[in-house]
Amino acid sequence: xxxxxxxxxxxxxxxxxxxxxxxxxxxxxxxxxxxxxxxxxxxxxxxxxxxxxxxxxxxxxxxxxxxxxxxxxxxxxxxxxxxxxxxxxxxxxxxxxxxxxxxxxxxxxxxxxxxxxxxxxxxxxxxxxxxxxxxxxxxxxxxxxxxxxxxxxx
Ligand SMILES: [Zn+2]
Ligand SMILES: [Zn+2]
Numbered sequence: 001x002x003x004x005x006x007x008x009x010x011x012x013x014x015x016x017x018x019x020x021x022x023x024x025x026x027x028x029x030x031x032x033x034x035x036x037x038x039x040x041x042x043x044x045x046x047x048x049x050x051x052x053x054x055x056x057x058x059x060x061x062x063x064x065x066x067x068x069x070x071x072x073x074x075x076x077x078x079x080x081x082x083x084x085x086x087x088x089x090x091x092x093x094x095x096x097x098x099x100x101x102x103x104x105x106x107x108x109x110x111x112x113x114x115x116x117x118x119x120x121x122x123x124x125x126x127x128x129x130x131x132x133x134x135x136x137x138x139x140x141x142x143x144x145x146x147x148x149x150x151x152x153x154x
Contacts, residue, residue, distance in 0.1 A: 024048060024065040024120065028113040029088035029095065035112065037062065042071050048112065050095060051087040054078050060089065080127035086110045097121060104128055 027035045027048050037049035040062040047062035052074070059075030078084055085108075086095040095110040102109050102123040112120045 024112075024114065026115050027065075027120065029091060029093055030111075030113060031088065031091050031093050032113075033088050033090035035088070035090075036065075040073060042066070042073065043069060047073070049089055050110075051089045051092075052076065052078070052084050053087065054082060054084045061086070078126045081125065083107050083125045085124065096124070102128060 023045055025036070025046070029035060035048050035050060036046045038046045040047045040049070042062060042064045043066050045065045048065055050061050050063065052059055052061045054076065057076050061075065062073040064071045087093065088095065095112065097109050097111040100109050100111075100121065101107065102125065105123065105125055105128050107123055107125040107128065109121050110124055111122075114120055
């Protein structure tokens, strides 16, 4: 990609208010299962369905697909500050991202695959709002939106 095009894309991205325009419409587990659920809508949008495990208890969580919005629906109660594990509800694969830690509290993080090689990463500690959205695309361009722009989840 030319420098000129790169600069153009970056300048456009800078003008966007991410928390208002970014909704997750497509999210996948690392094995490619579709995690979107139309059974539970949050803010009028399909939610992101994952399995949550905490203290040998297992239940479903419907994640709010809108950035900056925290209306997640939990089937089981998790106290603030507790670390959970998330799994794909279809194939059972763990969503924990090996080798990555939350910038804020050093807890493990989970990741979801987004279209165009994007990755959504969130902290697994309930009540921690540290959150990153990583978008990798256009071969060499690597974009990381940090929690200055977007906050979400758990
Ligand atoms: Zn899966
Ligand atoms: Zn954290």
